[in-house]
Amino acid sequence: MTNMLEGKVAIVTGAARGLGQMFSCKLARAGAVVVAADRNNCAETVAEIKKNGDRGTSYQADVTDHKSLKDMADKVTRDYGRIDILVNNAALYANLTSAPFDNLTEEEWDDCMAVNVKGVWNACRAVVPTMRECDGGSIINMASLAATYGLPFCLHYTASKAAVIGITRGLARELGRHWIRVNAIAPSAVATEGTRDFFGDKFEHATEVIRSNQSLRRTLEPADVAGQVVYLASDASRFVTGQTLMVDGGTTLL
Numbered sequence: 169m170t171n172m173l174e175g176k177v178a179i180v181t182g183a184a185r186g187l188g189q190m191f192s193c194k195l196a197r198a199g200a201v202v203v204a205a206d207r208n209n210c211a212e213t214v215a216e217i218k219k220n221g222d223r224g225t226s227y228q229a230d231v232t233d234h235k236s237l238k239d240m241a242d243k244v245t246r247d248y249g250r251i252d253i254l255v256n257n258a259a260l261y262a263n264l265t266s267a268p269f270d271n272l273t274e275e276e277w278d279d280c281m282a283v284n285v286k287g288v289w290n291a292c293r294a295v296v297p298t299m300r301e302c303d304g305g306s307i308i309n310m311a312s313l314a315a316t317y318g319l320p321f322c323l324h325y326t327a328s329k330a331a332v333i334g335i336t337r338g339l340a341r342e343l344g345r346h347w348i349r350v351n352a353i354a355p356s357a358v359a360t361e362g363t364r365d366f367f368g369d370k371f372e373h374a375t376e377v378i379r380s381n382q383s384l385r386r387t388l389e390p391a392d393v394a395g396q397v398v399y400l401a402s403d404a405s406r407f408v409t410g411q412t413l414m415v416d417g418g419t420t421l422l
């Protein structure tokens with residue numbers, strides 16, 4: 169996939185670790201200049217990108233704060249003259265409470281919506297003006313099997329990821345006239361630090377149950393998802409928009 173994204177500029181949110189870090193490295197490997205954005209430090213991600221001889225930089229931004237994303241988009245536009253790809257990956261996931269729906273706190277519900285839903289809207293409205301000026305772009309939103317399956321005992325997360333699929337569809341129709349494509353990726357549980365934190369001591373049992381519902385019976389690895397991000401970012405998917413790509417080892421068959 170080397171050079172598929174040569175000349176493109178990509179922003180990845182939530183890029184300090186986990187999937188966001190992997191996506192940043194793979195997009196850079198495919199030739200894009202990558203801006204790794206997170207509320208935490210992305211030095212490790214940028215070091216990984218550079219270790220491969222690829223191009224990347226970091227930006228500290230909180231997706232709940234539209235101004236910090238607008239400032240980032242303005243800086244990226246000034247520095248590189250364009251924004252072609254946005255991966256809305258930042259989310260509250262790893263530390264969320266798993267509990268019956270009526271035991272979740274209002275505070276945690278609101279925080280989850282602020283990052284996972286409003287954060288996606290914030291990032292889109294920050295970068296779309298530049299994408300319009302560049303006559304197109306690709307926005308990739310991280311949804312989850314949680315939304316399509318209906319993950320119980322984590323209703324705030326499940327609802328937030330269903331909203332991400334709704335945003336993807338509505339925005340695809342709205343931005344198609346500007347040749348900006350908007351797609352989502354819905355993975356099942358990926359072997360990341362976040363998933364280990366989320367399931368805690370139930371990790372082995374939970375991943376075994378998930379595997380048993382898959383057609384391909386192994387646990388999903390970050391690299392399995394990263395290939396789809398590169399595909400959706402590239403011209404290989406140039407007539408694909410508004411879609412939610414299930415990366416779940418054949419759990420959901422559309």
Ligand SMILES: NC(=O)c1ccc[n+]([C@@H]2O[C@H](COP(=O)([O-])OP(=O)(O)OC[C@H]3O[C@@H](n4cnc5c(N)ncnc54)[C@H](O)[C@@H]3O)[C@@H](O)[C@H]2O)c1
Nearest residue numbers: 182184186187207230231257258259262310312357358362
């Ligand atoms: N790991 C999985 O099994 C899995 C499955 C389906 C979907 N997803 C989705 O994939 C994405 C990445 O998952 P992960 O496992 O790598 O998660 P993770 O928790 O390991 O990483 C999330 C990143 O987002 C950042 N972040 C959180 N709040 C932020 C904010 N307000 N502003 C900026 N950055 C913020 C964190 O600092 C962290 O670096 C998430 O959208 C998640 O919902 C993950």
